[in-house]
Amino acid sequence: MKRWLIVALIAALAGCDTTVTKQEMETADYGPRPVNYQDEIKSYLSLRLTDPKEAIVELRNEPKILYQRGTGIRGEQYGWGVCVWVNDKNKRGAYEGFYPMTFILRNEKIVAVNGGPDDANIIGGRYAREQCERLGAPFNG
Numbered sequence: 001m002k003r004w005l006i007v008a009l010i011a012a013l014a015g016c017d018t019t020v021t022k023q024e025m026e027t028a029d030y031g032p033r034p035v036n037y038q039d040e041i042k043s044y045l046s047l048r049l050t051d052p053k054e055a056i057v058e059l060r061n062e063p064k065i066l067y068q069r070g071t072g073i074r075g076e077q078y079g080w081g082v083c084v085w086v087n088d089k090n091k092r093g094a095y096e097g098f099y100p101m102t103f104i105l106r107n108e109k110i111v112a113v114n115g116g117p118d119d120a121n122i123i124g125g126r127y128a129r130e131q132c133e134r135l136g137a138p139f140n141g
Contacts, residue, residue: 028078031106034063037082041103044110048117049088056087056095060137066104068112068131073123077114079106083132085139086116100139102131 034040038059046052059082066081068074082105087098101119104112113119115128132139 028067029106030065030079034080034105034108036108037063037080037103037105040105040108040110041082041084044103044113045084045086045116049086050091051089051093054089056098058085058098059083060085060132061135063105064135066102066131066135068104068127074127077104077112079104079111081105081131081135083128083135083137083139085137085141088117098139098141099125100128100132100141102128102135 041059042057045055045057049055061081061083063080063082066077066079068077070076082103084101084103085098086101087095090096099115101113101115103110114131115124119128129139
């Protein structure tokens with residue numbers, strides 16, 4: 001059963017066309033460039049990480065316009081994107097290693113998150129890696 005589910009998920013991922021057209025990007029309302037994005041991201045993470053005070057959080061880029069076409073797996077995402085690399089401690093107090101996350105903000109609020117504690121799955125990880133690369137901060141972990 002699990003094997004079938006994994007095969008189906010991989011097939012679904014392979015069929016996701018995330019290529020964005022110029023028209024799609026031009027018609028989205030991204031809102032103004034966020035000013036307090038660092039505080040918003042840190043506040044989000046402080047509620048979700050195992051050890052937020054000891055976690056290593058690297059914001060890898062300034063906010064950039066980001067548009068992600070909706071697919072059968074995830075809806076459309078657009079706004080100002082920030083790639084973040086996180087290395088949190090596990091419950092035994094050891095660092096687990098870095099993983100990527102992307103935050104999409106509009107009007108100073110987080111409207112989408114890919115990867116991380118609330119989205120720790122193959123789809124969230126794939127979106128985070130792809131979006132970090134588009135934002136100029138490819139994750140090679």
